[in-house]
Amino acid sequence: xxxxxxxSSWSKIRNLDDGVTAILPxxxxxxxxxxxxxxxxxxxxxxxxxxxxxxxxxxARGSLKLIEDDDFTVVDIGSRDTKYVSFHGRKLRKLDWxxxxxxxxxxxxxxxxxxYGIDFxxxxxxxxxxxxxxxxxxxxxxxxxxxxxxxxxxxxAAFVHGIALNVYNFAQxxxxxxxxxxxxxxxxxLDSLYRYCEVIPLGRNVLLEGLTx
Amino acid sequence: MPRRxxxxxxxCPPRIKMESVGRKHPYDEFIDLDxxxxxxxxxxxxxxxxxxxxxxxxxxxxxxxxxRLIIAxxxxxxxxxxxxxxxxxxxxxxxxxxxxxxETEPQPVMISTSRLPLLEKVNRIMDTVRTPRKKAFRQVxxxxxxxxxxxxxxxxxxxxxxxxxVYGWIRCVEAEVPADLELERFVDxxxxxxxYAQTFCQxxxxxxxxxxxYDGLYIDCDGPLTNSVIAKVEAFIRMG
Numbered sequence: 001x002x003x004x005x006x007x008s009s010w011s012k013i014r015n016l017d018d019g020v021t022a023i024l025p026x027x028x029x030x031x032x033x034x035x036x037x038x039x040x041x042x043x044x045x046x047x048x049x050x051x052x053x054x055x056x057x058x059x060a061r062g063s064l065k066l067i068e069d070d071d072f073t074v075v076d077i078g079s080r081d082t083k084y085v086s087f088h089g090r091k092l093r094k095l096d097w098x099x100x101x102x103x104x105x106x107x108x109x110x111x112x113x114x115x116y117g118i119d120f121x122x123x124x125x126x127x128x129x130x131x132x133x134x135x136x137x138x139x140x141x142x143x144x145x146x147x148x149x150x151x152x153x154x155x156x157a158a159f160v161h162g163i164a165l166n167v168y169n170f171a172q173x174x175x176x177x178x179x180x181x182x183x184x185x186x187x188x189x190l191d192s193l194y195r196y197c198e199v200i201p202l203g204r205n206v207l208l209e210g211l212t213x
Numbered sequence: 214m215p216r217r218x219x220x221x222x223x224x225c226p227p228r229i230k231m232e233s234v235g236r237k238h239p240y241d242e243f244i245d246l247d248x249x250x251x252x253x254x255x256x257x258x259x260x261x262x263x264x265x266x267x268x269x270x271x272x273x274x275x276x277x278x279x280x281r282l283i284i285a286x287x288x289x290x291x292x293x294x295x296x297x298x299x300x301x302x303x304x305x306x307x308x309x310x311x312x313x314x315x316e317t318e319p320q321p322v323m324i325s326t327s328r329l330p331l332l333e334k335v336n337r338i339m340d341t342v343r344t345p346r347k348k349a350f351r352q353v354x355x356x357x358x359x360x361x362x363x364x365x366x367x368x369x370x371x372x373x374x375x376x377x378x379v380y381g382w383i384r385c386v387e388a389e390v391p392a393d394l395e396l397e398r399f400v401d402x403x404x405x406x407x408x409y410a411q412t413f414c415q416x417x418x419x420x421x422x423x424x425x426x427y428d429g430l431y432i433d434c435d436g437p438l439t440n441s442v443i444a445k446v447e448a449f450i451r452m453g
Binding site for chain 1: 428430440441443444445447448449451452453
């Protein structure tokens with residue numbers, strides 16, 4: 001039995017028979033037209049399954065499976081969007097999904113890191129954030145900083161800090177924030193976010209967890 | 214027999230004005246200019262603007278030769294956008310009758326709290342602007358609430374169960390007091406409610422504030438429904 005979370009850039013695919021999870025570029029998954037899933041979530045999973053689950057519900061259910069607290073907030077940062085769910089007494093209290101302002105930030109981050117050859121594991125946290133209204137505005141801010149003579153590393157670290165601040169505000173400024181998605185592997189992002197709240201990374205498979213009982 | 218034409222209106226004009234215009238033009242048909250009619254863009258409205266007011270202008274320009282006149286709500290019962298739309302349309306040569314609905318005595322509501330599907334509730338309520346409600350409806354206890362104005366993309370309303378009660382401006386329309394801010398703010402506390410406003414509408418601040426106050430879900434939408442809005446509403450209804 002195959003389940004999948006097909007995001008805009010990356011697809012997380014789990015074979016429930018052997019428990020193995022693979023993470024593949026979504027473009028590669030889309031090229032294989034024969035590949036179908038028993039259950040799927042994510043923007044691009046809808047056409048590949050007869051049992052589609054909406055991403056917020058997958059995030060909410062996956063979070064309840066992975067977190068024992070009664071009150072908690074989880075944010076999932078994807079390539080294209082950011083979403084969060086907040087629980088009180090393990091009952092859903094707040095949720096939101098941002099596809100407009102603050103959108104495409106994960107994608108922009110990946111793009112810029114490749115372009116400048118920057119490893120986020122080694123990147124020091126910037127003291128000040130670049131305002132991140134959206135990916136496009138952020139690129140403008142980064143290029144502006146570089147044109148003024150600053151190193152690309154500093155500009156990118158400020159951008160990462162900007163994303164972290166945006167995420168914190170978007171999730172309603174909780175004391176502790178559980179983080180889901182690819183940015184869990186981004187040390188610079190987690191350290192930037194840590195300046196605002198306690199940070200608990202959950203990894204990339206939270207939505208997958210929410211697809212099964 | 215005179216040529217049959219449309220009498221356009223926006224917002225919720227006073228009943229007395231609708232009736233007097235209806236008597237004067239008995240063969241004409243009322244048409245709600247707020248509603249999406251697939252009219253081509255008039256090019257008169259900025260891209261980033263309230264879709265409902267955009268509908269008003271685009272519909273009027275599209276229907277121009279078939280419109281006898283436009284009854285334009287321009288008071289607190291509508292919005293500045295309605296007032297400016299009326300001004301522009303008058304400038305373009307449309308016969309405009311400006312009205313302000315200042316009714317303060319709320320009539321009892323029955324459709325808002327009925328067990329009809331939400332889309333039908335909203336359509337029937339908006340129909341009462343031209344034709345007063347005569348029928349009675351079976352009532353239902355609310356499991357959910359929908360607060361706000363009729364969305365540009367009405368398919369949003371199909372996502373809700375029939376046990377959804379209507380609040381906000383739509384309820385004010387049914388009560389015939391579209392400028393009654395006290396009624397507009399009313400919701401049943403404890404009922405999971407979606408607070409909706411059209412993107413770029415001033416009501417967003419109220420929707421957001423009330424959603425925060427009542428632990429509801431605040432959403433805004435511009436044109437057609439987006440994947441994220443659908444997902445938020447679905448998740449809120451299923452898990453809230």
